[in-house]
Amino acid sequence: MEKAVKVGLLGLGVVGTGVLEILSDHQEKIRNSIGGPLTVTKALVRPDENKKRLAEKYHVELVTELESILNDPEIAIVVEIIGRIEPAKSYIKQALLAGKHVVTANKDLIAQHGSELAALAQERHCNLYYEASVAGGIPILRTIANSLVADEITEVLGIVNGTTNYMLTKMVQEHQTYEETLVEAQCLGFAESDPTNDVDGIDAAYKMIILSKFAFGMTVTMDQVSIKGIRGLSVADVVTAEQLGYTVKLIGSTIKRTEGIAVEVSPVLVPSAHPLAAIHKEMNAVFIKSSGIGESMYCGPGAGARPTATSIVADLMTIVNKIQLNTIGHCFTAYTQPTKLIPADKIMSKYFLSLEMPDESGQFLKLTQILTRLQVGFEQIVQEKSQSQNARVVLVTHETSATNIGTIEKTISEEKGFTLLSSMKVMGE
Numbered sequence: 001m002e003k004a005v006k007v008g009l010l011g012l013g014v015v016g017t018g019v020l021e022i023l024s025d026h027q028e029k030i031r032n033s034i035g036g037p038l039t040v041t042k043a044l045v046r047p048d049e050n051k052k053r054l055a056e057k058y059h060v061e062l063v064t065e066l067e068s069i070l071n072d073p074e075i076a077i078v079v080e081i082i083g084r085i086e087p088a089k090s091y092i093k094q095a096l097l098a099g100k101h102v103v104t105a106n107k108d109l110i111a112q113h114g115s116e117l118a119a120l121a122q123e124r125h126c127n128l129y130y131e132a133s134v135a136g137g138i139p140i141l142r143t144i145a146n147s148l149v150a151d152e153i154t155e156v157l158g159i160v161n162g163t164t165n166y167m168l169t170k171m172v173q174e175h176q177t178y179e180e181t182l183v184e185a186q187c188l189g190f191a192e193s194d195p196t197n198d199v200d201g202i203d204a205a206y207k208m209i210i211l212s213k214f215a216f217g218m219t220v221t222m223d224q225v226s227i228k229g230i231r232g233l234s235v236a237d238v239v240t241a242e243q244l245g246y247t248v249k250l251i252g253s254t255i256k257r258t259e260g261i262a263v264e265v266s267p268v269l270v271p272s273a274h275p276l277a278a279i280h281k282e283m284n285a286v287f288i289k290s291s292g293i294g295e296s297m298y299c300g301p302g303a304g305a306r307p308t309a310t311s312i313v314a315d316l317m318t319i320v321n322k323i324q325l326n327t328i329g330h331c332f333t334a335y336t337q338p339t340k341l342i343p344a345d346k347i348m349s350k351y352f353l354s355l356e357m358p359d360e361s362g363q364f365l366k367l368t369q370i371l372t373r374l375q376v377g378f379e380q381i382v383q384e385k386s387q388s389q390n391a392r393v394v395l396v397t398h399e400t401s402a403t404n405i406g407t408i409e410k411t412i413s414e415e416k417g418f419t420l421l422s423s424m425k426v427m428g429e
C-alpha cells in the first residue's frame with residue numbers, strides 16, 4: 001500500500017484554498033508522479049464558518065495551535081501561507097527546528113530573512129522551497145536554478161507586480177488617470193485597500209532581491225535596492241511616452257557588470273517592440289539576458305489562488321522526490337557570491353524628463369544651458385502648451401549616470417519657474 005505524505009498548512013486564505021483545490025483536482029497525476037498520495041491533514045487557522053465548510057469538503061482538521069502540527073509525527077511538510085513577517089518567520093523557524101520541510105509563498109519574508117531561514121534549513125537537514133514567492137504561477141526560480149544553471153546571466157528584467165501592471169495598462173490603453181486605475185484595481189481585488197507595497201515598488205523590490213540571489217548568487221538588502229514606484233504618475237507622461245514609441249512599465253531589474261550588480265525598481269519607458277511592452281493587465285513576465293541562451297522571456301499569471309498554488313504543490317512534490325531519493329537538505333539555490341554593487345556613477349541609462357517652465361523666450365535656452373553644463377545631450381524633445389501659462393517640455397536624454405541625473409533633477413527643480421514633473425529611465429532597444 002502506498003504511504004501518503006502528509007502536509008500541514010499554516011493559514012487557509014486565498015492561496016491555502018488553492019492548494020486544497022489543486023491537490024484534490026490533480027490527485028491522480030500527483031500520485032502517479034511521486035508514487036503515492038500527497039494530502040493536507042491539518043490547517044492552522046483563526047476559525048470562521050467558511051473555513052469549517054472548506055475543511056469538511058477537503059477532510060482537513062482545523063487547528064488553532066501551531067504545536068498541533070509541529071508535534072504531529074505524521075506531518076512531513078509545512079506550508080506557510082499566512083504572509084508578511086511575523087508570526088510567519090517564527091512559525092517557519094519552529095517548523096524547521098521540529099524537523100519539518102517548509103514551503104512558503106512569502107516574498108516579504110524570503111527577501112528579508114531568506115538567508116537566515118535557508119541556513120537554518122540546512123542546519124536542520126530540511127528543505128525550504130519558495131517558488132511561488134516570485135511571479136506566482138511562473139516557475140522562474142526553478143528555471144534559473146536548474147535550467148539556466150550552466151548559463152552566465154547578465155540581466156534579469158521583470159514585470160513582477162500584477163497590480164501596477166494592470167494600472168499602467170489602463171493608463172496606456174484607455175488614458176485613465178492613476179487615481180481611476182487604482183480604484184478600479186481595488187474594486188477588482190488586484191490592489192489592497194492600502195496599496196503602498198504595490199504602487200511604491202516595495203513588492204517588486206522583494207521579488208528582485210530573490211531573483212538577484214538566484215541569478216547572481218548575491219544577497220542584497222532592501223536599502224541596497226533603488227526603489228521608485230508609480231504613485232502619482234501622470235497620464236500625460238504615459239501618453240507622451242507612447243507618442244515617442246515607448247510603453248511605460250514598472251520594471252524590476254537586476255543587472256551584472258564587471259563592477260558588480262545593480263538592483264532597481266522604477267517606471268521605465270520600454271520600447272514598444274520589446275517583448276515586455278506586450279505584457280498587459282495583471283500578467284507578469286521575467287526577461288533574461290544570458291551569454292549562452294541569449295534572450296529568453298517567461299510570462300504568465302503572477303498571482304491568483306490556482307497559479308500560486310500550482311507552484312506550491314510543485315515545491316511539495318519536489319520535496320517528496322528528494323525524501324524518496326534521500327537527497328534532502330540542499331538549498332533551493334546553492335549559488336553564492338560575495339555581494340558587490342555597481343556604484344551609482346557607473347549605472348548608465350537614457351532618461352525621459354518631463355517638466356513645466358514659463359512659456360516665455362529665453363526659458364528654453366536656460367534648460368539647454370543646464371543640460372550642457374552637466375554634459376547631457378538629448379535625442380528627442382516635445383514641447384506643448386500646458387493649461388496654465390507654462391509650457392510642458394518632454395525630452396529623452398542621451399545616456400548619463402544615475403548620479404548625474406540626480407544633479408540634473410535637482411538643478412531643474414531649483415530653477416525659478418521650472419517644475420520637474422517626472423523623470424524615468426528609458427530602456428535601450
Ligand SMILES: NC(=O)c1ccc[n+]([C@@H]2O[C@H](COP(=O)([O-])OP(=O)(O)OC[C@H]3O[C@@H](n4cnc5c(N)ncnc54)[C@H](OP(=O)(O)O)[C@@H]3O)[C@@H](O)[C@H]2O)c1
Binds near residue numbers: 015044047302305308
Ligand atoms: N494571493 C496571491 O495571489 C499570492 C500570490 C503569490 C504569493 N502570495 C503569498 O501567499 C501568502 C498568502 O497569501 P493569501 O493571498 O492567501 O493571503 P490571505 O488570503 O490573506 O490568507 C492568509 C491567511 O492567513 C491567516 N492568518 C493570518 N495570521 C494567522 C495566524 N496567526 N494564525 C493562523 N492563520 C493566520 C488569515 O486568517 P484570517 O482569514 O483570519 O485573516 C488568512 O486566512 C502571502 O505570503 C502572499 O504574499 C499570494
